Amino acid sequence: MFKQLLRNAKQRLRLFLSECGRRARVLRDSLRQQPDRIDPSSRFVRGLHYGYWEREARGLELLKEWLSPEQLAQYAAKSYFEVTGCHSGKRYRISHGTAMNIHELDGAGRPRFGWCFTPKGYLVAGDVMLAQKIALETDERAALAVANKFPVLTGRRNTLFDC
């Protein structure tokens, strides 16, 4: 009796999985005929015609075109590059990212504070880092005027108290 029940359950499960597989194939074929719907980002953000990775790659390509050879080598090796503020002459490290990715460096090249400012609207990381670089190199004061300062946690103390 128990064996019979088990056999019936197995058969039902097999039929169920077979039906699921068939429906999945139909759905996949349907999506393939509508390329825009396959790109997950285009389903949620109106106006996006490129895939996420393509947008990111375009942004990084543009950034690399505008970096100096030294900055490009540094970015390729360490995923960050350093710029000099046009007004103060201070050094800033811009790390790969879109927010809280700028650190003001001390004379020894250690992060002292963080600065956070970004171009308004949704932009990919490459574009954000390029805008940050140009802003610090051409109009440092204006960039820092809108920026938010944040502490850098070090082993010894929180730099918030130095702000």
Next chain:
Amino acid sequence: MATQIVMDRTGDTRHNFDATNTEALSKAEERFRELTGAGFTAAVRTSSGEPVVKRMFDPNAEETLFFPRLVGG
């Protein structure tokens, strides 16, 4: 061929135009005014590769980059 590159959610949008064509140049200048009027910053690169911000349309610029207004993050 000159280019205006506008950062946007697709990465960037490029507008190529013939700088020797008066009509194309006029359109490019109009685009420059519209974008900077909307808060975009326009930047070009010097021959040594350093970025320079442009407040006025430069008809001789080979490549002009526009990025949106900066805000605190």
